[in-house]
Amino acid sequence: MQRAYDGINGKTVVKLEDVELVYNSEIGTVTALAQVNLDIQEGEFICVMGPSGCGKSTLLNIIAGFMQPTDGQALMNGRPIEGPDWQRGVVFQSPPLYPWLTIKENVNFGLRMRNIPEKEREAITAEYLEIVGLTDFANRKPYELSGGMKQRASLAKVLVNEPGMILMDEPFGALDALTRDKMQALIRRIWMKNQSTVFFITHDVDEALSLATKVIVMSSRPGRIVKVLDTDFTYDMDGANSESARYSKQYMTMRESILNVINQKDELAV
Numbered sequence: 001m002q003r004a005y006d007g008i009n010g011k012t013v014v015k016l017e018d019v020e021l022v023y024n025s026e027i028g029t030v031t032a033l034a035q036v037n038l039d040i041q042e043g044e045f046i047c048v049m050g051p052s053g054c055g056k057s058t059l060l061n062i063i064a065g066f067m068q069p070t071d072g073q074a075l076m077n078g079r080p081i082e083g084p085d086w087q088r089g090v091v092f093q094s095p096p097l098y099p100w101l102t103i104k105e106n107v108n109f110g111l112r113m114r115n116i117p118e119k120e121r122e123a124i125t126a127e128y129l130e131i132v133g134l135t136d137f138a139n140r141k142p143y144e145l146s147g148g149m150k151q152r153a154s155l156a157k158v159l160v161n162e163p164g165m166i167l168m169d170e171p172f173g174a175l176d177a178l179t180r181d182k183m184q185a186l187i188r189r190i191w192m193k194n195q196s197t198v199f200f201i202t203h204d205v206d207e208a209l210s211l212a213t214k215v216i217v218m219s220s221r222p223g224r225i226v227k228v229l230d231t232d233f234t235y236d237m238d239g240a241n242s243e244s245a246r247y248s249k250q251y252m253t254m255r256e257s258i259l260n261v262i263n264q265k266d267e268l269a270v
């Protein structure tokens with residue numbers, strides 16, 4: 001398989017050590033994550049899969065810094081993750097765009113918060129609106145855009161900050177199949193261009209296999225990592241080989257192996 005890009009350099013950016021997360025609520029305690037150990041290397045595109053409620057979003061929230069593990073630790077570049085940081089940009093399924101601002105103002109927002117000078121702000125915003133194909137919609141309000149366009153705007157809003165790490169929680173789950181394909185191609189191109197590290201939650205095994213350099217499968221609650229697979233189909237998905245990669249024996253075998261773990265047929269999964 002020909003690799004067009006390989007920005008993975010072996011440097012660990014995020015390290016999770018024996019991470020446990022117990023939710024305490026009025027109706028009792030829920031152990032969402034138990035003994036999660038994971039090293040995320042710079043430049044990796046990690047796709048996370050697992051049954052509903054297994055703790056995928058909880059794991060993302062810990063890496064984002066929205067919540068702290070109840071035991072164990074989450075480190076970024078060797079330091080505990082203590083809160084949200086623009087260096088870890090988060091993209092959700094429902095784009096959090098401010099309805100009273102235009103698309104351009106929304107995209108600009110993070111740069112303004114970081115006091116980037118106006119000229120520079122304008123240039124970076126224009127660049128990312130162009131990348132996500134929304135230059136002509138810069139002065140529209142979010143309600144005037146389709147679901148796919150809103151998701152592209154929300155991507156641009158995160159990407160203008162040029163975060164080293166992009167965390168995505170089923171970002172394309174609400175989009176139709178055609179738009180989803182386009183968005184996948186877009187995020188792949190951005191990942192390759194910016195050499196960012198991506199942590200991407202999905203329920204769709206084909207989405208995982210077409211984007212990831214590593215697929216992580218979690219068990220049902222309490223969520224643990226039960227399978228880690230290195231893959232490289234993404235390098236072929238953008239070119240003329242995409243169909244042959246998608247229907248190769250290797251692809252089908254890996255697809256089945258992931259689905260077996262999710263459906264708990266493979267008791268030997270490690």
Ligand SMILES: Nc1ncnc2c1ncn2[C@@H]1O[C@H](COP(=O)(O)OP(=O)(O)OP(=O)(O)O)[C@@H](O)[C@H]1O
Pocket residue numbers: 023024025030031032050051052053054055056057058059221
């Ligand atoms: N604030 C909370 N209080 C109590 N329990 C919670 C809370 N948030 C999540 N949980 C529980 O923790 C478990 C993990 O939830 P989480 O949302 O991380 O799973 P998930 O794998 O992302 O699910 P899905 O695939 O359905 O989005 C679930 O059983 C959920 O009910």
